[in-house]
Amino acid sequence: MLTLNQPHVSRAANLLVWLSCCILAGSTFIIYLGLGQSSGQGVVMPLDDAYIHFQYARQLASGQPYIYNPGLPPTSGATSFLYPYVLAIGSLLGFSGQNLGVWAMAVGFAALALCGWLIYRFSLGCGVPLWIAALGGFAFQLHGAAAWHAASGMETMLATLFLLWLLNALLQSQHRAAIVAASLCALTRPEGLIAAGAAMLVLAGQNIASVEGETFFTRLKNSLRLTSGRWLALLIPFAAALVQPAVNYLLTGSAVASGNAAKSLFGIIPLDLSVIAARIAENFVRMWREWVTSSGACGMLGRL
Template identity: 35%
Template sequence: MKPLPFAALFGSLHLLLALVVQGSGYPHEDAYILFKYARHVAAGLGSVYFPGGPRVEGATDFLWMLGLAALNRAGLEVALAAAVLSAIGFALVSRRIFIAVTEEHANATEALLLSLFFAALWLVHPASVAGALGFSATLFAALSLELYVALTKSRPMAVLGFATVLALLRPDGVVLGAASVAVAALYAWRNGPRRRFFLSLVGALALGAAYFGARARYFDTLLPLPLIVKSHHGPMPPGLWEAADWASSTLLPMTIGGVLLAAVTRRYAAPSSAMALAPFVVHVLAFIPSFPSQNIANRFQAPFAVVLFFLVCKMAAYAVERHRRATPVARAARAFAVLGLAVVVLAPQGLVAFRALREPFLPDYVNPFSVHLAKLSEQRTRGGAPPLKVASTEAGRILYFTQGPVLDLVGLNSRETAERAPSRALLEAFDADVIMFHHASGMNEDQMEATGVDVFGKGPATTTTPVVRLTEPLWRYVHPWNALYLDAALKPYRELFADNVRVAPIATAGWLDEVGDRYEHYAVRFEARFARRHVYAIRRGLREREAILMELFRCHEPLLHGSHWAAVKLLRRE
């Protein structure tokens, strides 16, 4: 088998995995955010969070968004477009694995079997799963691997090309690309082509400056909103524990595996290969100073993880091939030992991937409810009323399908809440019909259930009650250590030394208490590690109030969980 058919085969398998996710579950919550921007760009509305809204840069993955928008414009649904682009990235890595194994293995049949084995492991790698969930991680990691190969082969012009694409694909690509170009510049200075490389570098820098200037003028901000939001945190580097967790699941076991394989084969990395890893180390370290939200399946560290995976595959293939003159039994035993080692060192990453892949299929009321909320809003507009206005801390699914005005309370997609908590004036001016927030462990859920009323059971609430009507002011549920965020005159996040995710819901609760009986408050059951209740505020007297409450209750039924494709078909019929 040739590399291209092999890559196409496994690219198709990855596409199938993504289609299973979309057909039986849903893409990840955070992937929907970028889907929404791509859909609006494809429709000619520009980079807006809702039709008629202001230009905002909530979608940081520029080339990824343009790719999704182009495919959507051509007729592909946005989630399907994401699956196609991820499959291309998966195929690129599969091709590299096939080439690396066949270079290390003389026997074509054995090389094919080894390639199939490693590509199967790649299918369940966290970087692969993140792509199947709708993120750009698989394609980004694939291009990063091509960048690494170009570095190891001392091809500075190729490095410059891949670095430029990565910088435009995702913001952290600037870090990886810049570090890689620095290494390539050393290669070019020593071995050439000096003139061509440095002239091209000037051109790439000019392109980057033009892009930065154009986007700053288009959005009227220097940085994308998610980068601003993630820069807010306490005194300790917020990404430190995330980096340590990734190191324990990926870097440490893969390094141990690599050292053992090197000791067995007595073949150690060339200086060029070791130096080529330096940009990937810099890339991982760059995430430590930022708040590590949205790092699904360790997707931010995917480039380094995939390079390590590639190196282990290459070393394992050589270890199997090295003792070709041994007896068949000895060769088979050695092969099983080497491949077993590969499985063992990849096992922690497999657990990360499994947890991430399981989530789309677990019943979660938010998935079907977001669709039914959009239907209620659409029915409202057909009756001549304006669409529902929704404010939420959950910027993905709950706001994806609705076409009316929306406010992102955390600030990933709303400029007014990126630098500081939602103000009283902002919330008053937006005048939402429905407010929903995740309190981020900032409120006492036991007290909510102890004092609340089961909306449909007409009795006291319990821990399993789907919809609880809250009978006390919201401030009574706020934990004492978060009470300061109820203040109407909060300082900007940078001065608070606190992150948006923790402050925004409490600040919103403070305003809801001030406006008194304008809203009715509810706590809705959901499944998560550190919380079990979303808080809803529904405008008192809203015509759709009873229908919204009924959908919140009905959508807890597992049989109504549905899927992304079922949701798309349902809304198209309306």
């Protein structure tokens, strides 16, 4: 089974790194909050999408789920299923009006602190020295893109947190934690189902590898017989992914969220598969260039 090497690290060292993650995230939160309120108009989110989530969250907290404006029929404009419920908690706690943005930022920066901690733990498990592992987590937290997403009022930092949790759980062979994290990925973002599906394939491979057998099919048969509960549990993230379309269909008559339809390449009119394929390839190349080779960051430094 694929597991991480977990070196012995003192409790004091772990506590120091965790407190540092919290201090970094908290300090950045205060800076962003202060800058946002410097205009005297309250916290303003950089994207209009955040306010769509905010409105659905307010309506959810008031007992009118999926109704964007009172008196109108239900709609499915929120791309994320889970995030409006997270925001609704803030609305119930008294974060009203533009102050709901403060709650959204608090959630984002709490997720940022946890992301830094997970990167630290993952790096330790890979045999990285403690100080480098800690710096890796801190560097992520201090990266402008990560801080921006934490302050954006959107669900992207939560999605990042669940993805990091899923990766750590997989590499440590934590079966239950991986299923929970995969389910949260699918509930937070529609494309989270891709990560969840890939994770379930890894867990399926671990299930097969955990039993004896001369051939692959013998191992598969024995695994299905001896660990049937684990195999059934692999369906949970897929069931979680069906929650949003099921609720959309029950409330609006359409399984597809209107927000997803408006942003999907497959929603372009007229439908042109060559354009769709070209856009997907373009996005993949850009992702590779900016995320893997860091050319985006190098280009920014070169222009300074």
